[in-house]
Amino acid sequence: MKRELKITVNGDLYELYVDPGMLLVEVLRDRLGLTGTKRGCNSMSCGVCTVILDGKAVKSCTILALQANGKNVTTIEGMANGSKLHPIQQSFIDHWAFQCGFCTSGQIMAAKALLDENPNPTREEIKHTMNGHLCRCTGYNMIIEAILDAANRLQEEVK
Amino acid sequence: MIKDFEYSAPGTLDEALSLISQYGEDGKIIAGGQSLLLLMRRKLVAPRYLVDIKGISSLDYINISENGDLNIGALTTHRAIETSREIQQKFRILSEMEENIAAVENRNWGSIGGNLCHADPVGDPSPVLVALNARLEIVSVRGERTVAVEDFARDRFYVNLAHDEILTEIQVPCPAPRTGSKYTKFSILEGSFALASVAMSVTLNAKSDICDDVRIALGAVNSTAMRAREAEEVLIGKEITDELLEKAGEVASGEADPIGDMRASAAYRKELVKVLVKRVGKEALLRAGKDSWEGSSAKSDGKVALLGRR
Numbered sequence: 229m230k231r232e233l234k235i236t237v238n239g240d241l242y243e244l245y246v247d248p249g250m251l252l253v254e255v256l257r258d259r260l261g262l263t264g265t266k267r268g269c270n271s272m273s274c275g276v277c278t279v280i281l282d283g284k285a286v287k288s289c290t291i292l293a294l295q296a297n298g299k300n301v302t303t304i305e306g307m308a309n310g311s312k313l314h315p316i317q318q319s320f321i322d323h324w325a326f327q328c329g330f331c332t333s334g335q336i337m338a339a340k341a342l343l344d345e346n347p348n349p350t351r352e353e354i355k356h357t358m359n360g361h362l363c364r365c366t367g368y369n370m371i372i373e374a375i376l377d378a379a380n381r382l383q384e385e386v387k
Numbered sequence: 388m389i390k391d392f393e394y395s396a397p398g399t400l401d402e403a404l405s406l407i408s409q410y411g412e413d414g415k416i417i418a419g420g421q422s423l424l425l426l427m428r429r430k431l432v433a434p435r436y437l438v439d440i441k442g443i444s445s446l447d448y449i450n451i452s453e454n455g456d457l458n459i460g461a462l463t464t465h466r467a468i469e470t471s472r473e474i475q476q477k478f479r480i481l482s483e484m485e486e487n488i489a490a491v492e493n494r495n496w497g498s499i500g501g502n503l504c505h506a507d508p509v510g511d512p513s514p515v516l517v518a519l520n521a522r523l524e525i526v527s528v529r530g531e532r533t534v535a536v537e538d539f540a541r542d543r544f545y546v547n548l549a550h551d552e553i554l555t556e557i558q559v560p561c562p563a564p565r566t567g568s569k570y571t572k573f574s575i576l577e578g579s580f581a582l583a584s585v586a587m588s589v590t591l592n593a594k595s596d597i598c599d600d601v602r603i604a605l606g607a608v609n610s611t612a613m614r615a616r617e618a619e620e621v622l623i624g625k626e627i628t629d630e631l632l633e634k635a636g637e638v639a640s641g642e643a644d645p646i647g648d649m650r651a652s653a654a655y656r657k658e659l660v661k662v663l664v665k666r667v668g669k670e671a672l673l674r675a676g677k678d679s680w681e682g683s684s685a686k687s688d689g690k691v692a693l694l695g696r697r
Contacts, residue, residue: 254388275492292417360578361490
């Protein structure tokens with residue numbers, strides 16, 4: 229039996245009816261059309277489905293959509309401000325932190341959650357926090373550089 | 388897409404208990420679902436009724452009492468335990484264990500109680516809680532009981548929990564004076580499953596460095612986390628030396644009964660136990676306040692140097 233789901237995604241409130249077996253990633257992509265969040269391993273090993281749920285990074289492939297009822301979700305679509313990219317997005321471009329781009333939305337959401345919590349992380353802290361994200365293109369170093377640089381840019385913005 | 392089920396999200400423990408007692412074998416509890424949803428997706432578990440207790444906030448707490456006992460609500464997330472200042476200061480072994488469970492995204496959503504009830508033999512909390520002699524509070528409409536963590540997991544993915552029962556609290560006793568504890572898992576990648584893990588809690592005599600008590604728990608080398616009781620006997624009542632730890636490692640390795648799989652052969656896992664008991668033992672002793680370690684190369688960190696682990 230379908231159940232009512234009220235969920236705020238990137239600031240917009242959605243009310244819809246979903247099967248209880250629907251996962252958060254399925255609702256985001258298949259019902260709301262927000263396909264920036266990717267479906268990868270479907271077993272929480274790769275990190276491409278990462279979104280921010282009430283301020284915390286989570287893997288949307290392994291959460292029932294109904295468990296997000298009443299909560300706030302931020303996806304990659306909620307990062308840019310109009311046509312101006314978020315500093316983390318810009319930094320990923322400037323540092324060549326992606327090639328095919330499939331893992332990028334998950335990487336950026338994880339980086340966002342990290343920098344929200346710890347605005348000035350060390351390289352080691354970045355490596356440890358990002359260890360749930362696989363990238364088959366970049367060899368990871370550019371991603372770490374991008375996040376370090378994004379931390380600087382965000383702190384500049386605050387000043 | 389997961390096979391259809393009927394979903395309920397009770398707001399209180401009492402409501403949850405009454406629902407699962409009605410559903411009996413057809414019901415299943417979900418907390419963070421970081422293990423259960425993988426099984427449901429593969430149709431290894433297909434409950435008719437799913438009772439979502441994730442939102443029951445009364446089971447989400449960390450509390451250290453005046454006498455130093457630690458109580459953790461079953462729905463407390465791994466991340467909350469990892470980042471708790473009090474736990475970092477007074478139960479360091481727990482926060483250190485938590486920071487290497489899976490990825491931060493999983494720790495943000497998954498709970499310690501869910502992890503224990505899933506009873507994966509490679510799980511990290513079990514061996515640590517066994518070494519700390521922790522107990523679990525279990526509640527049902529019939530009443531409540533406690534069980535030692537050591538006796539909770541009966542077999543892989545099978546725990547001492549009836550269909551109408553919910554694990555509500557993890558109770559860790561205050562360690563005796565001069566007690567030190569340490570956990571290390573050996574895994575290929577940071578955060579991935581242990582090939583073998585060892586947790587040890589050692590208590591030294593007030594007046595000498597004689598080992599008054601020790602608990603050694605092994606993970607990932609049997610169908611559940613297990614005590615290495617014979618290895619404990621090697622150490623109790625003695626002043627622990629390099630040679631004695633070596634011996635304890637060999638004995639523990641003999642007690643381990645691992646499987647071989649794609650990650651590591653059984654023989655390799657046994658070898659890991661031998662090495663880890665020694666490493667973990669040295670660090671636990673230092674933490675217990677043993678002044679010096681003859682022949683110690685001052686590597687008090689005790690972590691496994693592999694593939695650039697932190």
